[in-house]
Amino acid sequence: MVVCHGVTKTYDPHVxxxxxxxxxxxxxxxxxxxxxxxSGKSTxxxxxxxxxxxxxxxxxxxGRDISRLRPSRVSQLRRNIGCVFQDFKLxxxxxxAENVAYALKVxxxxxxxxxxxxxxxxxxxxxxxxxxxxxxxLSGGEEQRVSIARAFVNHPPLLVCDExxxxxxxxxxxxxxxxxYSINRTGTTILMATHDRxxxxxxxxxxxxxxxxxxxxxxxxxGYSSQ
Amino acid sequence: xxRFRLLLSEALHSIRSNLSTTVAATMTVFIGMFLLGVCIALxxxxxxxxxxxxxxxxxxxxxxxxxxxxxxxxxxxKDAARVRINQIFAQGLIKNAAYVSKEKAxxxxxxxxxxxxxxxxxxxxxxxxxxxxxxxxxxxxxAAQLTPSKLNGVQKTTYNKKVSERVLKVAKVIEFxxxxxxxxLLAASTALIANTIRLSIFSRRREIEVMKLVGATNWxxxxxxxxxxxxxxxxxALLAVILLSITKVVAMPALHxxxxxxxxxxxxxxxxxxxxxxxxxxxLGAIGxxxxxxxxxxx
Numbered sequence: 001m002v003v004c005h006g007v008t009k010t011y012d013p014h015v016x017x018x019x020x021x022x023x024x025x026x027x028x029x030x031x032x033x034x035x036x037x038x039s040g041k042s043t044x045x046x047x048x049x050x051x052x053x054x055x056x057x058x059x060x061x062x063g064r065d066i067s068r069l070r071p072s073r074v075s076q077l078r079r080n081i082g083c084v085f086q087d088f089k090l091x092x093x094x095x096x097a098e099n100v101a102y103a104l105k106v107x108x109x110x111x112x113x114x115x116x117x118x119x120x121x122x123x124x125x126x127x128x129x130x131x132x133x134x135x136x137x138l139s140g141g142e143e144q145r146v147s148i149a150r151a152f153v154n155h156p157p158l159l160v161c162d163e164x165x166x167x168x169x170x171x172x173x174x175x176x177x178x179x180x181y182s183i184n185r186t187g188t189t190i191l192m193a194t195h196d197r198x199x200x201x202x203x204x205x206x207x208x209x210x211x212x213x214x215x216x217x218x219x220x221x222x223g224y225s226s227q
Numbered sequence: 228x229x230r231f232r233l234l235l236s237e238a239l240h241s242i243r244s245n246l247s248t249t250v251a252a253t254m255t256v257f258i259g260m261f262l263l264g265v266c267i268a269l270x271x272x273x274x275x276x277x278x279x280x281x282x283x284x285x286x287x288x289x290x291x292x293x294x295x296x297x298x299x300x301x302x303x304x305k306d307a308a309r310v311r312i313n314q315i316f317a318q319g320l321i322k323n324a325a326y327v328s329k330e331k332a333x334x335x336x337x338x339x340x341x342x343x344x345x346x347x348x349x350x351x352x353x354x355x356x357x358x359x360x361x362x363x364x365x366x367x368x369x370a371a372q373l374t375p376s377k378l379n380g381v382q383k384t385t386y387n388k389k390v391s392e393r394v395l396k397v398a399k400v401i402e403f404x405x406x407x408x409x410x411x412l413l414a415a416s417t418a419l420i421a422n423t424i425r426l427s428i429f430s431r432r433r434e435i436e437v438m439k440l441v442g443a444t445n446w447x448x449x450x451x452x453x454x455x456x457x458x459x460x461x462x463x464a465l466l467a468v469i470l471l472s473i474t475k476v477v478a479m480p481a482l483h484x485x486x487x488x489x490x491x492x493x494x495x496x497x498x499x500x501x502x503x504x505x506x507x508x509x510x511l512g513a514i515g516x517x518x519x520x521x522x523x524x525x526x
Binding site for chain 2: 049090
């Protein structure tokens with residue numbers, strides 16, 4: 001699903017965010033990317049979304065080398081990668097349903113499909129009764145659920161999450177992780193950058209640890225810290 | 228169609244979300260376009276008036292008569308002058324040339340100024356050619372080729388030099404000022420639309436970020452802003468057309484402003500001026516938005 005080969009990202013001649021990073025993630029895997037702040041987690045996610053280009057190396061997503069992707073095809077790439085962020089990135093003046101529908105509208109989905117898919121996915125994340133609520137009327141956990149619903153409404157093969165529980169209390173975080181786990185069980189590959197030690201230790205999934213831009217550890221069923 | 232509706236609703240949503248900025252830009256376009264309309268109306272009227280005045284410039288070639296020279300102009304001299312005039316005509320400098328005999332000139336004079344001719348026993352007027360230049364600016368060139376030093380039997384060649392030169396100078400100044408004013412107004416309106424779109428991009432940066440993340444195409448991100456710029460330009464220009472028509476229908480008659488300076492002196496037709504204003508508003512909207520999108524919206 002995702003192959004990084006010798007990926008290096010240098011922000012200016014002296015700041016190396018990622019240094020010769022190589023790994024492969026198979027379809028259906030749930031992978032945690034862990035590491036201290038500034039270790040390169042967010043840079044890796046931005047490279048996968050082609051928000052910027054690697055200085056060196058190749059990134060292959062869904063069998064396609066994204067560094068060779070024409071700018072006009074980037075939107076197609078992003079339609080196949082759902083994104084969930086720590087700050088939810090919801091449109092504050094639109095309701096939960098409108099936020100989810102927005103992703104579909106942008107991609108040219110018909111009104112009929114939008115009417116069908118939005119309640120479906122909001123029901124999946126447990127927010128069917130909050131469809132008409134604005135983000136300001138939702139709790140942090142609910143906002144993150146809307147954000148997950150928006151990312152998953154198209155059933156993308158890959159879901160990329162950047163600190164999705166970073167702003168949430170432990171109980172709410174558990175609910176979000178359970179939701180992501182259930183999405184993963186539908187066959188969606190999940191790549192999640194996190195600081196949440198407890199969650200990583202509890203889930204016992206594949207862990208790729210970054211340290212100063214380099215992979216320090218890649219364990220099939222790892223914890224937040226090396227044993 | 229549903230996609231266009233979506234883009235239009237996004238543009239309207241954007242306008243609503245920064246209404247004050249949009250209104251400010253539309254008002255600026257409105258003022259700019261109104262002044263442009265006034266400039267077009269006044270400028271085209273003045274250009275028409277200066278053309279009309281330039282048409283009044285006539286080169287007079289007076290032949291020698293017994294009263295004015297030692298020797299009267301012969302038929303051969305007059306033929307030579309006619310040939311020379313034909314040559315100049317062939318160069319395209321002359322619109323019309325008419326031979327005016329001294330008898331004809333006398334009759335005209337008597338009709339025009341009966342008091343002046345009453346006391347005169349003989350006709351003192353010489354035979355002459357009245358030459359209308361193709362362009363007022365050519366009068367001096369024509370006169371220079373028909374001077375007494377170049378043609379035998381010619382007493383003098385005149386044209387209303389001072390008047391014509393002043394008219395031409397005024398016309399040039401008017402044309403230049405008109406052009407300069409329009410250019411400044413167009414540049415100011417474009418810059419203001421560009422700034423509005425820039426503010427709009429800033430205020431909608433979250434939406435833009437989300438659009439990009441969920442896979443919107445470049446055009447999907449850009450088009451609402453393009454539409455917003457066009458709506459600004461069109462709205463401003465439309466308001467300006469309305470105000471200009473009110474000025475034309477209500478204010479001008481009330482102020483007793485009369486621009487009647489001859490049947491062939493007129494400004495551009497109002498419909499053409501309005502169309503120019505609307506099209507200019509749209510073009511300004513497109514250019515202003517285009518500049519900003521290129522600079523500030525990398526998708």
